Amino acid sequence: MVLKHYDVIVIGSGPGGEGAAIKAAKAGKSVALIEKHKIGGNCTHWGTIPSKSLRHAMQRLVEFKSNPLFEHVSHRLNIQYPDLLHSAASVIDRQVRMRQGFYDRNHVDIIYGHARFIDQNIIEVIEEDGSVGKQYRGDSFVIATGSRPYRPRDVDFSHPRVCDSDTILQLKQTPNSITIYGAGVIGCEYASIFRGLGVKVNLINTREKLLAFLDDEIIDALAYHLRERGIIIRHNEEYSSVEATDESVTLHLKSGKAIRSDLLLWANGRTGNSQNMGLEEIGIAPNRRGQLDVNEKYQTALPHIYAVGDIVGYPSLASAAYDQGRFAGTELVDGFCEYHLVANIPTGIYTAPEISSVGKTEKELTEEKVPYEVGHSFFRSLARAQITGQTVGMLKILFHRDTLAILGIHCFGAEASEIIHIGQAVMAQKGEANSVLYFANTTFNYPTMAEAYRVAALNGLNRL
Template sequence: MTDLSTDLPPDPDRITRREDRVRVVIIGGGPGGYEAALTAARLGAEVSLIEERGLGGAAVLTDVVPSKTLIATAEVLDVVARSGALGIRDADSAAAPTSGALTVDLAAVNARVRRLAQAQSDDIRAALERAGVRVITGRGRLAGPNTVEVVDPDGSVGGRLTADVGLIAVGARPRELPTARPDGRRILTWTQVYDLTELPEHLIVVGSGVTGAEFASAYRALGSEVTLVSSRDQVLPGSDPDAARALEESFAERGVRVHARTRAEAARVEGDEVLVTLADGTVLRGSHLLMAVGGVPSTRGLGLEEAHVRVKPSGHIETDRVSRTNVRGLYAAGDCTGVYPLASVAAMQGRTAMYHALGEAVAPLIPNQVASAVFTSPEIATVGHSEQEVSDGHIAAEVLTLPLATNPRAKMQGVREGFVKLIVRPDSHTVLGGVVVAPRASDLIHPISLAVSQRLTAEAVARAFTVYPSVSGSTAEVARQVVGQV
């Protein structure tokens, strides 16, 4: 950070590498922070990374890695529940197997979750150390021009670092409602569910975004009764309507109850129950409550105001397309910027920041090339422009859809739900976007993501070989719908 109190000029020169190495200081060890550290180290910088809670940040320790590990267990039970259609029978009763016939040891599941999260964190530390990054335990805080303080747990300043380039990647924390304060036992945030040792008898999930939908899907597969409270007309607000409808149908089939178009006003614990009062006056009773109402950036106490860093009303740090803040030499990445709450985007922002700061060729983040997934059952993955943009007249495109029920591999696996959708420009047939609703949609979206980023045509996608039979064959098949069109 060459100057933490001066706004960037209109077109500032990048910092050039000197004979004495450029000093990079990174606050936060999540995906944005550790990817930036590895990139800067490879480019020859002297890198220090300050992390308070553990390397990998929330993504590794309390969010992405833990939740997807829990979901992996739930997927096994979901497969068992569908296996009767494949001719599998119980060896003793000859009845079709059900997930309810199995017992979930939640204490063992969550112990595995924590073990894998820690192993991933350890792997990140090892990679940073091999790259020569100096890892410092503590809380980083801006302290003036060129200076970052390391604050110890007792609030004292344990040291100061001088920097040429700085990056803030402090992530976000769960949003809490004042009328439903988490207690870590009955009222929980998504960071606290891994302390449970027994499966909730009835889990009420407030919030129907990605986090709420994923946990509702997972805990229902694990065997909990689940009620989902959604303030919107559909689950996954803002997502592809057909995908949201497929998930709602899946929820109905699996027994997840959805209360739509109403908000949770308050919650209280009475004995072994949680009582949740909704805006329409309904009172829900459950054994546990999961609050999944979004996150807030962890930017308080960083010295941003003193350093004159511009911050949005939401608390997010303002950045441009190469992750610069308004302060020369200072960058930001990840959930604290409010760009996209995705680990992949945080990592890209961190790498982009270091490429730009250290004078390397850099490609700004292009929002329409960001692929994302919702790890429900079925999974939902999207990339690029949406059908809603087509309907609203923002882009001219044709929407092509193919149900997964026509796919031979899906039939073999007993998969009846899902589809592949492509958004294609009508004249050139360039692929502008796509949606996949299917098991492993997070893997199946990649060829569409590649087509979007490389501006491939539907004909190019259609002519590429796919394995027969494969679920990915539906991507080529839906693309063939435009072949021969003028």
């Protein structure tokens, strides 16, 4: 039997798969993209897009209810969680149609089903009903299958009161209370969303502090504002069992505590989608987290098979996954790629308030014995923040005391994930161009949130 042949076969249509497929197609390669579920992958349907759309809708609702102009009508609003999901659905639909257009214009064939390797160059596609479909031959492959929520075997996720970050998007009503187990990025974001709807929130953290990879001052600010909004945070806890009934769900902790609520959201860890792909049989062994090891070119143990995105682990960001896919596509087409992921990848955490950072934290610089100084700008002092009413937050610049080079930027507050890119651009410059003096001496539009950079720079230089 003659199999249909492609130069490149990409498995998964999330950001990583999209970046690789479009790059290879634009280079003139024949490309097929295999997608198990829907165009856009986990990012569009269960991860970044729906959660950030939910958060945005919640934030607008909170702003409306707290605006004195509308206080005479705001009490009449009865917005529920399914209403927020409905608003997110329209965004998802536009994203899918847009991405489908990318593939159509670039002549990428879309094949639906689960991909499984028969040998190093042949895959078969298993249909949704479990039947085996066609086989395809490829010269190169890019695995971009993403990840899924980790599910312990002793927790019954079939129970309607037990959810993970995928099934929470199918919730049909707003709970009166929710317990979120896991205080990582997903847990903190959903804690903000549900608290914005007036839901009682218990946030259970298995570690000593929230989001320990952030700067300590930002962590403290986040914890303070979450608690101020009424979220109960419990640190250093570990579950022993989950007891779900028709009326409620109780999370039993090893410390002896029992947390009862209407709903449990399990947000503790993710697993790479590498199962049942025939990878072990061709010499590619996933690790215990289901992730694949790759080299600096994103090649697996087999040089013609690449892997990008969440399936390779860190940094597990949609933004980085797209670039990884694009770089892997360049490698397999040209044999080399002069570009790589930037050294300082910005993080964006869509809690309320928002968090974004790039570069070193104070703790890291102290451990590395780097002489640094700190410049602060508090949003409450900025005219733009006062105009918009978004006065909670700050911008923090860390810079070298001698060279004045920018070492890290940390932002907490409204539009933090947008504000951070100004600092990222200056940090990326070489030599004297990377200097806190740029912010002190340049002219920013007024009033803007970007002006925080000038205020923080002058604040830090004054400390010298």
